[in-house]
Amino acid sequence: MEWYIPLGPLELAMLGYACMNRTLREREPPLRCNRGMQRKTWESRGIEYAAELARRNLADLYEILQWNAENDIYFYRCSSDLVPWNSQFDLEDLPDYGGIADLAADCGEFVREHGMRLTFHPAHWCKLASETESTVENSLTAVEYHADWLDLLDLDRSPYYGINVHIGATYGDKAATAERFRDAVARLSPGARKRLTVENDDKASLWSVPELVEAVGETVPVVFDYHHHQFTDRGLTYRAAFDLARTTWGDIRPVAHYSEPARLHGADARPQAHADYAAAVPAWLREAADVMVEAGAKERALLALRAGAD
DNA sequence: AATGGTCAAGCAGAA
DNA sequence: TTCTGCTTGACCATT
Numbered sequence: 001m002e003w004y005i006p007l008g009p010l011e012l013a014m015l016g017y018a019c020m021n022r023t024l025r026e027r028e029p030p031l032r033c034n035r036g037m038q039r040k041t042w043e044s045r046g047i048e049y050a051a052e053l054a055r056r057n058l059a060d061l062y063e064i065l066q067w068n069a070e071n072d073i074y075f076y077r078c079s080s081d082l083v084p085w086n087s088q089f090d091l092e093d094l095p096d097y098g099g100i101a102d103l104a105a106d107c108g109e110f111v112r113e114h115g116m117r118l119t120f121h122p123a124h125w126c127k128l129a130s131e132t133e134s135t136v137e138n139s140l141t142a143v144e145y146h147a148d149w150l151d152l153l154d155l156d157r158s159p160y161y162g163i164n165v166h167i168g169a170t171y172g173d174k175a176a177t178a179e180r181f182r183d184a185v186a187r188l189s190p191g192a193r194k195r196l197t198v199e200n201d202d203k204a205s206l207w208s209v210p211e212l213v214e215a216v217g218e219t220v221p222v223v224f225d226y227h228h229h230q231f232t233d234r235g236l237t238y239r240a241a242f243d244l245a246r247t248t249w250g251d252i253r254p255v256a257h258y259s260e261p262a263r264l265h266g267a268d269a270r271p272q273a274h275a276d277y278a279a280a281v282p283a284w285l286r287e288a289a290d291v292m293v294e295a296g297a298k299e300r301a302l303l304a305l306r307a308g309a310d
Numbered sequence: 311a312a313t314g315g316t317c318a319a320g321c322a323g324a325a
Numbered sequence: 326t327t328c329t330g331c332t333t334g335a336c337c338a339t340t
Contacts, residue, residue, distance in 0.1 A: 020334090038317055038336055087319080124331055125319040138319060169321050202331090203322075270330080296333085 014117060014290040015281070015306065016075025017299045021064050033061040034079035042085050051094040054083040058103035065110050073302060075117045075290050078149075086145040087138065091152060101152055108153030117290055118155065119162045119255065120146045129181035131171050136184055147192035157190070159221045160252050162197040167207045167215075174207075178215035185220060197255065199223040200232055200241075202272045208232035209241040217248040225257040226285065227274065227294070239284060246288060256289040277301045280308070 024031035035053040037045070061078065068076055083091065094100055111118050126139045146163045155161040171177050185193060198220045201207045207215075209229065212222045224245035229238055236244070246254050258281050262269035265277065276296035285291060295301035 019332090034335095036317095036335080040317095040337075042318085085318085123319080124321080127320055130320075132320085135320065142319085171321090205322075272331085274332085294332095 014075040015286070015302055016073065016077065016117070016119075016290065016292045017302050018077040018121070018292060018294055019079045020298055021067060022298050022300060024060075024064060024067055031060040031063050033057040033064060034081040036081040036084040042088075047085075047089055047093060048095055050083065050085050050089070051096055051100065054094065054100050055096070055103060057082050058100065058107060062103070062107050062110060065107060065114075065116065068116070068299075069110075069114050071299070071303065073299065074115060075119075075292065077119050077121055077292060080120060080122055080142075080146070082149055083145070086148075087141050091145075091148050104149070104152040105154060108155050111153065111155060117160060117255075118153070119164060119292070120149070121164045122146060124166070124168060126165050127168060128165060128184035129167050129169065129171070129177045131180070136180070140184060140187055143188060143192045143196065147189065147195055150195060151191060157194040158252060159195060159197050159249070159255075161195060162221070162223075162255060163192065163195045164197045164199055164223050164255070166199050166201055167212070168201060170206060174211065174215075181216055182219070185216070193219075197221045197223050199257065200225050200228045200245075202228040202231050204231055206232065208234045208236075209245050210234050210236060213244050213248055217245075220248070221245075221250075221252065221254070222248045223255050223257060224289070226282075227257070227259040227261065227272075231272070238282070242285060242289070254289040255292060256285055257292045257294055258285065259294040278305050281305065 019034060035057050037049065091097065122142045126142045127135050128139045130136050143163055150161050167181055185196060198212055198216055200209045200212060209222060209224060222245040224242045226238060229241050242256060258278060259274040260278050261271060262273040262275045263271060265275040274294050274296060278293055278295050278301055281291050293302050293305065
């Protein structure tokens with residue numbers, strides 16, 4: 001498979017948003033692609049209900065993608081609840097797997113035909129560098145089923161359609177942790193490994209851009225998170241850190257994350273908290289990366305930002 | 311129908 | 326040693 005580089009308004013970076021579309025979520029009936037279930041429901045209703053939720057999530061994903069296209073949004077992070085409890089079964093085991101695969105294929109076709117970029121971001125308990133083997137196995141499984149979804153969507157095995165994780169811990173020894181992370185990456189299937197990206201953390205003790213580039217940048221592209229950089233700057237300016245992360249992407253347009261501290265917007269919050277809106281994405285970042293805007297107001301923050309910037 | 315406590319997964323750091 | 330924050334709802338038992 002060749003890497004797909006979309007033609008698009010290249011003078012404008014693609015700006016994206018994550019998971020929930022609030023506008024569509026408020027419709028009646030609500031549209032969303034993150035229906036999940038709690039343990040008791042999983043235990044009582046099992047894979048039949050998981051298949052039902054997956055069908056509804058994929059049907060709504062198609063409508064979310066359509067809404068995005070109508071609103072000139074070409075970058076979207078899809079929820080990790082797309083197929084709930086997928087750690088417990090293979091996609092092929094789902095009742096009506098064929099119908100689910102068809103829905104996914106429609107979504108993927110829409111993404112390709114509109115030159116969209118779609119990514120995933122497994123949750124914080126995905127710890128590929130854990131000291132606990134069972135945790136590493138669970139984390140490998142998580143990355144694999146995200147890759148299975150991208151295969152089902154028929155999107156290329158490239159960080160263009162990335163699966164983004166954090167290392168997210170140091171276990172008191174960064175060098176050893178980096179080695180375990182590299183070992184875990186080597187255990188992934190090729191389809192999962194080719195899509196993996198890694199992001200800088202939001203705590204001083206954890207992983208900065210230069211540390212990630214040094215530790216894993218040769219094989220795993222580094223996503224630069226602008227907001228997180230202030231906690232792990234290691235003396236680098238935002239721009240220097242991004243330029244360093246950029247070197248890990250080869251011919252693929254980098255992904256960067258952008259958000260502003262809630263505190264800047266008047267909220268009484270911890271420094272790491274994201275604001276509901278963003279005032280402006282730096283031009284140098286927009287020009288060189290597809291920018292995922294992580295803001296509480298989701299797609300509304302994106303539309304507001306674009307209206308203000310243009 | 312409305313309510314409020316709880317929710318699969320891992321870690322760091324504060325309490 | 327235990328609790329809280331991750332993102333911010335959504336789920337579910339109870340009323």
